[in-house]
Amino acid sequence: MAGSLFAMSDLHVAYPQNRAVVDRIEPESDQDWLIVAGDVGELFGDIERTLRLLRSRFSRVIWAPGNHELWTHPRDPVQLRGEHRYRELVRICRDNDVLTPEDDYGVWSGPDGPVTVAPLFLLYDYSFRPPGTRTTQEALQLAYERGVVCADEMMLHPDPYQDRQSWCRARVAETESRLAATDPGLPTVLVNHWPLVRQPTEVLWFPEFAQWCGTERTADWHVRFRAVAVVYGHLHIPRTTSYDGVRFEEVSLGYPREWERRGTKPDPLRRILGTAP
Numbered sequence: 373m374a375g376s377l378f379a380m381s382d383l384h385v386a387y388p389q390n391r392a393v394v395d396r397i398e399p400e401s402d403q404d405w406l407i408v409a410g411d412v413g414e415l416f417g418d419i420e421r422t423l424r425l426l427r428s429r430f431s432r433v434i435w436a437p438g439n440h441e442l443w444t445h446p447r448d449p450v451q452l453r454g455e456h457r458y459r460e461l462v463r464i465c466r467d468n469d470v471l472t473p474e475d476d477y478g479v480w481s482g483p484d485g486p487v488t489v490a491p492l493f494l495l496y497d498y499s500f501r502p503p504g505t506r507t508t509q510e511a512l513q514l515a516y517e518r519g520v521v522c523a524d525e526m527m528l529h530p531d532p533y534q535d536r537q538s539w540c541r542a543r544v545a546e547t548e549s550r551l552a553a554t555d556p557g558l559p560t561v562l563v564n565h566w567p568l569v570r571q572p573t574e575v576l577w578f579p580e581f582a583q584w585c586g587t588e589r590t591a592d593w594h595v596r597f598r599a600v601a602v603v604y605g606h607l608h609i610p611r612t613t614s615y616d617g618v619r620f621e622e623v624s625l626g627y628p629r630e631w632e633r634r635g636t637k638p639d640p641l642r643r644i645l646g647t648a649p
């Protein structure tokens with residue numbers, strides 16, 4: 373088997389410039405897989421149209437939700453909240469043959485394989501607190517004082533959980549047992565919209581924003597679960613780094629104002645496994 377495993381995230385297709393970039397994306401071969409690590413958009417119509425388009429081009433598409441898909445946006449005719457919204461997103465993915473965190477993990481058996489590819493949905497629990505704060509309450513208060521508050525506070529509802537921390541805790545517990553049950557003989561590619569470790573948030577322009585970016589509970593997962601690569605987005609800081617010898621790939625396209633100032637045409641596809649032809 374030939375082909376490559378590609379990844380991208382943060383397509384934010386509500387912006388026509390981003391939609392034009394996404395419409396141009398083509399695989400290199402008919403055996404390529406594509407990981408979409410969240411923030412496709414906010415509206416169900418946009419999300420479904422985009423995933424269907426990508427699935428028509430790539431032999432397999434694997435999706436993990438971002439915070440934007442989980443927003444209950446006032447302009448979306450679908451007003452589901454929280455867990456119900458997530459389950460409905462999973463349903464539209466299944467209708468379009470797109471793998472989700474609720475499905476059996478796929479095994480990439482192309483170049484550099486076999487590797488288990490695991491899309492995760494873990495959310496965040498405010499444990500990436502800014503320096504000088506000791507509790508979630510202090511961290512949030514500082515963010516409000518400085519005017520750096522994630523829109524999730526208004527639009528990402530945790531129903532039926534009491535708060536986003538509880539939802540995160542439940543997701544982490546369930547995901548941890550599923551990962552522990554994967555074939556110990558195979559390495560993994562772990563995919564989560566939010567970074568699994570805190571270090572990538574250290575370069576954020578506003579350190580207060582880190583509390584919406586992940587959880588300390590996954591700090592050793594890249595080692596424990598044999599990752600050859602960890603794919604994430606959300607920060608809109610595309611780059612490759614390494615922690616404990618494991619490659620971390622931030623694969624976001626980001627907003628037009630972010631990629632336009634780089635002056636080059638964006639190419640959001642990042643090769644995770646495989647080699648260029």
Ligand SMILES: [Fe+2]
Nearest residue numbers: 382411606608
């Ligand atoms: Fe994003």
Ligand SMILES: [Fe+2]
Nearest residue numbers: 411438439606
């Ligand atoms: Fe995000």
